[in-house]
Amino acid sequence: MTAPAVDARRPTDDGRFGAYGGRFVPESLVPACDEVDRAFRAAWADPAFRSRLDEILTGYAGRPTPLTPAHRLSAELGITLLLKREDLMHTGSHKINNVLGQALLAQRMGRTRLIAETGAGQHGVATATAGALLGMATTVFMGQRDIERQALNVFRMRTLGAEVVPVHTGSRTLKDACTEALRHWVTAVADTYYCFGSVLGPHPYPWMVREFQRVIGDEARGQAAAALPAGTPDVVVACVGGGSNAAGTFAGFLDTPARLIGVEAEGGAALSHGTDGVLHGFRSKVLQNHEGQIAEPHSIAPGLDYPGVGPEHAYLADHGRARYVTVNDTEVVAAVHRLARAEGIICALESAHAVAWVLRAVTTGEVAPGATVLLTLSGRGDKDMATLMELT
Amino acid sequence: MTAPAVDARRPTDDGRFGAYGGRFVPESLVPACDEVDRAFRAAWADPAFRSRLDEILTGYAGRPTPLTPAHRLSAELGITLLLKREDLMHTGSHKINNVLGQALLAQRMGRTRLIAETGAGQHGVATATAGALLGMATTVFMGQRDIERQALNVFRMRTLGAEVVPVHTGSRTLKDACTEALRHWVTAVADTYYCFGSVLGPHPYPWMVREFQRVIGDEARGQAAAALPAGTPDVVVACVGGGSNAAGTFAGFLDTPARLIGVEAEGGAALSHGTDGVLHGFRSKVLQNHEGQIAEPHSIAPGLDYPGVGPEHAYLADHGRARYVTVNDTEVVAAVHRLARAEGIICALESAHAVAWVLRAVTTGEVAPGATVLLTLSGRGDKDMATLMELT
Amino acid sequence: MNPLETHTRRVRDRGRKLLVPYLTGGLGAGWTDHVLAAAEAGADVVEIGLPFSDPMLDGPTIQRASDAALAAGATVDGILADVARIDPGVPMAAMTYANLVFRRGADRFCAALRDAGIAGLIVPDVPVDEVEPLSRAAAAEQLDLVLLVSPATPAERRVEIVKRGSGFVYTVSLMGTTGERPALPESAGALATALKQLTDLPVLLGFGVSSAAAARAAAEHADGVIVGSAVMRKVLAGATPAEAGGFLATLREALDRPDD
Amino acid sequence: MNPLETHTRRVRDRGRKLLVPYLTGGLGAGWTDHVLAAAEAGADVVEIGLPFSDPMLDGPTIQRASDAALAAGATVDGILADVARIDPGVPMAAMTYANLVFRRGADRFCAALRDAGIAGLIVPDVPVDEVEPLSRAAAAEQLDLVLLVSPATPAERRVEIVKRGSGFVYTVSLMGTTGERPALPESAGALATALKQLTDLPVLLGFGVSSAAAARAAAEHADGVIVGSAVMRKVLAGATPAEAGGFLATLREALDRPDD
Numbered sequence A, B: 001m002t003a004p005a006v007d008a009r010r011p012t013d014d015g016r017f018g019a020y021g022g023r024f025v026p027e028s029l030v031p032a033c034d035e036v037d038r039a040f041r042a043a044w045a046d047p048a049f050r051s052r053l054d055e056i057l058t059g060y061a062g063r064p065t066p067l068t069p070a071h072r073l074s075a076e077l078g079i080t081l082l083l084k085r086e087d088l089m090h091t092g093s094h095k096i097n098n099v100l101g102q103a104l105l106a107q108r109m110g111r112t113r114l115i116a117e118t119g120a121g122q123h124g125v126a127t128a129t130a131g132a133l134l135g136m137a138t139t140v141f142m143g144q145r146d147i148e149r150q151a152l153n154v155f156r157m158r159t160l161g162a163e164v165v166p167v168h169t170g171s172r173t174l175k176d177a178c179t180e181a182l183r184h185w186v187t188a189v190a191d192t193y194y195c196f197g198s199v200l201g202p203h204p205y206p207w208m209v210r211e212f213q214r215v216i217g218d219e220a221r222g223q224a225a226a227a228l229p230a231g232t233p234d235v236v237v238a239c240v241g242g243g244s245n246a247a248g249t250f251a252g253f254l255d256t257p258a259r260l261i262g263v264e265a266e267g268g269a270a271l272s273h274g275t276d277g278v279l280h281g282f283r284s285k286v287l288q289n290h291e292g293q294i295a296e297p298h299s300i301a302p303g304l305d306y307p308g309v310g311p312e313h314a315y316l317a318d319h320g321r322a323r324y325v326t327v328n329d330t331e332v333v334a335a336v337h338r339l340a341r342a343e344g345i346i347c348a349l350e351s352a353h354a355v356a357w358v359l360r361a362v363t364t365g366e367v368a369p370g371a372t373v374l375l376t377l378s379g380r381g382d383k384d385m386a387t388l389m390e391l392t
Numbered sequence C, D: 001m002n003p004l005e006t007h008t009r010r011v012r013d014r015g016r017k018l019l020v021p022y023l024t025g026g027l028g029a030g031w032t033d034h035v036l037a038a039a040e041a042g043a044d045v046v047e048i049g050l051p052f053s054d055p056m057l058d059g060p061t062i063q064r065a066s067d068a069a070l071a072a073g074a075t076v077d078g079i080l081a082d083v084a085r086i087d088p089g090v091p092m093a094a095m096t097y098a099n100l101v102f103r104r105g106a107d108r109f110c111a112a113l114r115d116a117g118i119a120g121l122i123v124p125d126v127p128v129d130e131v132e133p134l135s136r137a138a139a140a141e142q143l144d145l146v147l148l149v150s151p152a153t154p155a156e157r158r159v160e161i162v163k164r165g166s167g168f169v170y171t172v173s174l175m176g177t178t179g180e181r182p183a184l185p186e187s188a189g190a191l192a193t194a195l196k197q198l199t200d201l202p203v204l205l206g207f208g209v210s211s212a213a214a215a216r217a218a219a220e221h222a223d224g225v226i227v228g229s230a231v232m233r234k235v236l237a238g239a240t241p242a243e244a245g246g247f248l249a250t251l252r253e254a255l256d257r258p259d260d
Ligand SMILES: Cc1ncc(COP(=O)(O)O)c(C=O)c1O
Pocket: A092, A093, A094, A095, A120, A121, A122, A123, A197, A198, A199, A239, A240, A241, A242, A243, A244, A245, A246, A302, A303, A304, A348, A350, A351, A378, A379, A380
């Protein structure tokens, strides 16, 4: 099997992955996006920037993360399962990879303030962390409903010195927080940098965030080469909310024969159930009604509770280079417990979507006996304990 | 300044660090302790065991941890502060270093079951994790009062498949859990391994746990050599509950001129306020009344809420090789917030004791301007958010 | 030249300052009475908002209006059907967000507007760089596609925008969302003046024009004003068409008598 | 030979099985009446528990007794003062934990016991390897230091223990803490028999001897029994000295008439 010739290495200059992406923002934000684009290109080409980021990722945030062989679960399933351990990153998920990159970029651009949207609070905590580390004021927008559900992460953000602004509009969840953060950015572009939490938003964000997250895939590629006789895994799987951990992981394996699988939440599956649309500055697959009103997704995993998905994934899906599947809440909860008992790792509900798919795919034969599977465990489950406790 | 000639590299064959240590356990447990002693000596001398442990620490648990320069806080304090980041370890603290070592040893000894005491739940979660990883049944004893205070960690343990046994005796906290675990061990020595959570208990535990934790100090020694012009820090500081993270850290610097500082909780300061005593199988400094009844300590940090301390620390204190100081709850809470805002790291309340001492020592001159300080950040603060929330 | 621009130019050339009120479509059963009343009060164009679930450039008032309309069951089709039944005597322009346009397809969307008697289209999250397919679709239906210039827009880019836009130039008075403000910033007038030097299109100022005084100040530099939140706040508070029209009449008055 | 061991050997040599009840010191104002009643009911030695906050080898019953005594203000000094005031007519032995001994200092602790008229000492968390300083202190006060042998004790180690201990050999019947059990394990008798082949000291069985039947079974192999939780459960439940003594009398009876 050879990989289809899909080039998602970078989008077109106007930020297109095929038909997706672009920059659908108010005129007031276009120059700001342009500036981010120029600054990112310059920074990314600047060895000094790269090495500073590297130093922080390594000396502060905990990179590289191990690629852990899941010995007991592998034996139970009759496959070789390798876990890319983003759950070990500082603040508890892969989100910090991206945030540190963007915060350094913001600093390089002379910005003194970071803003971000957050749903579960993981991206908000990561942004607050980067703000504290670099001495930048941080404001995080969060839907009032999420603030109530995720009190712990709200407190973490505030402890880190960030301001958390409740959003009372719409469904009072992640999509509304994102909308509100964009509105706020319009009023503050001069000193403020908008730090998107996934491969979403207007160009250059989807591409830039993917680049900041590709460290997952690049590391995993090298680790898999050392761990596997074949050098590359048969299957690479990651959960997809906005799609940043998946995009970062896939980036390391696009040019290999590995099958790429993105796992969406049944109740928030923009790729599996969505249609073409424009939201939060980019064109992609979106959950919406026939007129284009955005739907409210539902997932037990707050980080997957988003009605859109990064444009690169829509592109990879169209070209068949990656396949997108869904699992439901019940499978996800079972997967958390199964992994915890087999390997001593309590993963995030988001990450458990990838685990749940593997568990199912082994029984359906989609993953053949003896196959090698590399799975990105995007985060740890501490934040989800209250949710799981309510279920038991 | 040269280091006093103190040899704490290993205790005497009967487990003495000077006058401290030993094995004060019921006759029923003596053969079991002997067996652990023999097995540990053999394992520790066996390259295969060491490399298996190494592989798990690296490929599973997240070693090495970075030595992070605390740039902003250093600038504020006028010193160079380096943080040894045990908070990045799997399960959230240094406890896992020790537990993985002991669990592998238990497996090598043919034991099929792990038992442990826990207070805050960190050691219990670590033990449950090791049990899941190696497929060993795990039972964790926990005081009923702690079970109520630390519901989240109780749920984490159960999610990992461990049985959590409430202890209703005495003060219904850590010391009672430890007593109860010892009682239980008497009934089950044949198939059960007791996994102590700190440098406590009958010989060989204090020594063995120190050896499993010395990876902190050994790594830090090498990292400091690379990071500091002088090669070694002027001051090495760690919090002291039972004393395992401090003992592991100090182990790397005993033979350097570094001043070693152990920081106890004001309300649980066995070294600073305790007297000679025997508890849970070893002789050391203990908080007790004039007749020898054990006192109930109080600290905001549940992991420091223990009336004794590892015998090696009593020895180091007697010989002046390490100095032990206390900080109070108010200083500790302030330290959590200060570090969070300056460096984007929310540390455990236990670890914040070490931070609090540095903050104070800079103002008193105990740490001179320009000094280099290496501080072990033993764990992350997620478990403490509820406690901190109540205070704000 | 399309009908909307023909009209706006003619009004401007007559020396009359344009008054363009914004009204959220579908907000209440008799919402089109507000359109008629606005025209009667002296509006030169009526901007009709097609509510979107996630209005990224709108402040609290218009957000609330959109949410209320959607909650009451407003749809694009329903609003257009309502519009088709009225003739306010002045052109109408639709204001909405990209997703409602692209979901239907730009061609079909523009055709539907035209069928309903709408003459212009404003889509604030489709900047000039992304405008190509929509421009073509609008042109095919003889709709004017109004583009926005912001205070942040660099000089070269202004040229591009005024070239690609039609109907009028929508000058955003400040860096912010829609919503009432005590006064227009100084810079707004300067921006309008600069734009007038670049184009022969009528140049209107919008965002934050909330009072007769602000309208009068804006008209010193621009060819007219767009007024949204100030009207919608009254409508949301239960103002009748006559009452809302009364408010607009004070603006009309201020525009017509700049020296009072 | 110290007084305790002289006594235990003499009883054993007379062909009488030793009955050694355990009573928690300081539990209730008239607690010493239980000591006297026990002696009257046929105890050969009375073991007096000096309660410790963290009794590592005790099961629930004696834990509860210790906690209750401490909560009522029991202290070592107070208990010893009480003891000094009675003469049960049989030797008394103190049972406690290492920390109470070492806190005071082994020498001073042993002297205080002797001053109170106590003849023996049992410290279950001081195994033979750690016994040296305590042995010396006890010897200096002519106290017998009773050591325990457990089912887990390897053969060579048993030799060492019976050599270093005095008074009697405390044979732990099972791997566990103190506490009542339905019956003694088979292995307990075998262990006692083996120990008797190693030493001339009286060999007593303790832990889990809860009934007359168990006492009788134990006495088939051992020179006597130690009975703790079974008595203390009754005391905690409010048994009078006479009632507790009545229970001990049934054990005495069973030991004296093995064939009934
Ligand atoms: C642990 C974790 N995994 C995954 C996600 C989903 O985001 P993405 O698809 O961008 O990786 C989130 C979002 O909050 C998360 O917290």
